[in-house]
Amino acid sequence: MTTTVTPSLSDRINSVTPSATLEMAAKARELRAAGKDIIGLSLGEPDFNTPDYIKEAAIQAINDDYNAYTPVDGYVELKDAIITKFKRDNGLQYERSQIVVSTGAKQSLYNVAQVILNKGDEVILPCPYWVSYSDIVKLADGVPVEVPTTLENDFKMTPEQLEAAITPKTRMLWYSSPCNPSGSIYSEEELRALADVLQKHPQIIVVSDEIYEHINYGVTAHASMASFEDMYDRTVTVNGVAKAFAMTGWRIGYIGAPTYIAKATTKLQGQVTSGANCIAQRAVITALNESPDRIQFMVDKFKERRKLILELLNNIDGFKCNEPEGAFYVYPDITSYFGKTLNGVTIGNASDFAMYLLEYANVATVTGDAFGNGNCIRISYAASEEEIVEALARIKKALQ
Ligand code: PMP
């Protein structure tokens, strides 16, 4: 007689939700393979190719035989390019010992959570937040503390809300500005007001995710928490090349951090990945050393598409939307559809709504629940004008 052993997985992985953005993209891919004409507005991925001057640097690196393990925390030349970038674009002064290069900003965030959090430590997440924050925190045994914001306040957390969310267990505050998914940008004054609250709570470390920094439509200037002298030693600035440089698949992100945090993440990375891909690192040296003016043409295009998608959305009943100041997402409130029945489908929540759009409009979006705000859906406009026009026409028709 054979005994059957039930395969089991760790409680850790069982407690994690799959990434909703990646899951929706996979679903769209699957439906396409099955012959359906799906327009994908779910993934935050530029539809541009990586610019030629960056690709050429990678080809050169292959021909120059860059093929060995790199230093765990990144090539010195790349760290220097990151130092140059931080100084040029953000007025931030870092030493090499404060920079760590990782396999995407996602890994940078994961590293920071792993080296800072102990079991039960709380991490404040203004909602909506980027989909992976809460699960990255949970993977480090931390407790996400969601702070709801409102469309009326442009989805930004106020100093009063921050103060009210802080407990003796609070260890970190995480936010992205420009924000994925809302596109909101904290001004320097707004960040200063949050920093003033944090002054009273020196145990709190800030993770400032600035990966959409360059995708800014010129209303509110980009500001970095670490540029305040009193916050510098307790802020981790996270950035990467995926978005602004159209390099999502190259997988390079980085941090500028207090040295003790940089050292700890390097130790972790040394046991996990041994460092980021050598060719991608060489290409990013060029990407960061060159002026951001070279990628401005993509930002200009995103700005045109933002205008287009907002006009089209305003033409559809029931979408309430702010004007995003950065990134390439709109995050409309769709609560007016809750309780309605369309084509025999009752819309109970944002997930039902996103699934309805997938099935009846053949357009992939992401439910707002994934970002900690179930009143909205996220629509990415990192797609061609033709796709945006067609997708919104289909959505309008499906909702009539
Ligand atoms: N932070 C935010 C706010 C993001 O939207 C993303 C998505 N790419 C990341 C971090 C992760 O970036 P990367 O692709 O470099 O891992």
Ligand code: GLU
């Ligand atoms: N950050 C992008 C998004 O929000 C890419 C997907 C992901 O990394 O989860 O869609």
